[in-house]
Amino acid sequence: MGFTVNMADINSDVSDDIDSNGTTDTTKSLSNDVVFASIFFERELDNGMTVGLDLIPFDAEFESRSTTQQSTKAAAAGAAPQTTGTNKGTADVSKHLTLYVQPTKELDNGSKVFATLGLVRADVSSTVQSVSSTNKTVDQDLDGIKFGVGMKRDIGTNGFFKIELNKTDYDDISATTSNNTTVTADIDTTVLGLSFGKSF
Numbered sequence: 001m002g003f004t005v006n007m008a009d010i011n012s013d014v015s016d017d018i019d020s021n022g023t024t025d026t027t028k029s030l031s032n033d034v035v036f037a038s039i040f041f042e043r044e045l046d047n048g049m050t051v052g053l054d055l056i057p058f059d060a061e062f063e064s065r066s067t068t069q070q071s072t073k074a075a076a077a078g079a080a081p082q083t084t085g086t087n088k089g090t091a092d093v094s095k096h097l098t099l100y101v102q103p104t105k106e107l108d109n110g111s112k113v114f115a116t117l118g119l120v121r122a123d124v125s126s127t128v129q130s131v132s133s134t135n136k137t138v139d140q141d142l143d144g145i146k147f148g149v150g151m152k153r154d155i156g157t158n159g160f161f162k163i164e165l166n167k168t169d170y171d172d173i174s175a176t177t178s179n180n181t182t183v184t185a186d187i188d189t190t191v192l193g194l195s196f197g198k199s200f
Contacts, residue, residue, distance in 0.1 A: 001041045002160075002197020004054070008034050013186040038096075040195065048104050050114065056096040096122040098146055111153045118146035120168055144170035148191075162195040 010032045042052025100118030107113065124142040148166025155161055167190050174184040 001039070001200075002195055004038045004040060004162075004193045004195040006036050006038060006191050006193045008036065008189050008191045010034060011188050011190070038193075040197070042102075042197075044104070044199070048106075050102040050104055052100050052102070054098040054100065054118075059092055059094040092125045093142060094123045094125075096120070100146065102150075104152070111151055113151050114149070114162075114164075116146065116148040116150065116164065116166055118168075120144035120146055120170070124173055140173060142170055142173060142187075144168045150193075158199045160197055160199065162193075162197070164191075164193045164195070166191050166193065 011029070012032075013029050036056060036058075038054050038056045040052055040054040042050050044050045098118045098120045100116055102114040102116050104112050104114040120143065122142040123139065125139050146166055146168040148164050150162055150164030150166075152160055152162045167188065170187045170189075172184055172186050174182055176182045
């Protein structure tokens with residue numbers, strides 16, 4: 001078991017379909033650099049394979065965006081003038097778990113190189129604030145696939161450290177407001193992680 005310090009580049013491609021007719025009305029690409037910690041539990045098997053579970057033990061904001069929109073709701077009803085305001089959306093992630101396997105090969109100098117393949121599951125709470133409708137919060141699952149490469153080396157008595165570069169491709173998440181504005185986000189992360197652990 002051990003802990004990892006992660007330096008992440010979170011990239012989001014966000015699109016708005018204002019009337020949910022299948023046509024993208026606005027798009028925006030976002031990038032956010034964050035540093036966070038995780039804890040992991042893993043076991044090294046006799047066949048050179050390591051299996052493990054990684055947990056981010058706190059909530060994190062993976063995506064936040066805003067865009068200006070002119071509301072046509074009032075004008076269509078023949079009442080007040082059109083209203084211009086800002087639509088906002090956020091995606092807060094919690095209970096982020098990764099189940100992974102790491103096929104490992106030992107080098108002549110005692111170091112080990114490995115590849116990572118993992119399945120990711122998290123809870124995400126998406127909040128959409130629209131100028132032409134009431135705010136809406138949607139709770140849903142966030143799934144993804146993680147893959148990466150790294151190096152591992154033993155230190156001291158039963159201790160080890162690892163350095164790894166990995167990427168996680170998450171499934172799209174979306175939320176629709178009461179005025180049929182659908183906001184969709186495609187989130188990917190690229191992470192450089194430094195881990196310290198102890199074998200038992």
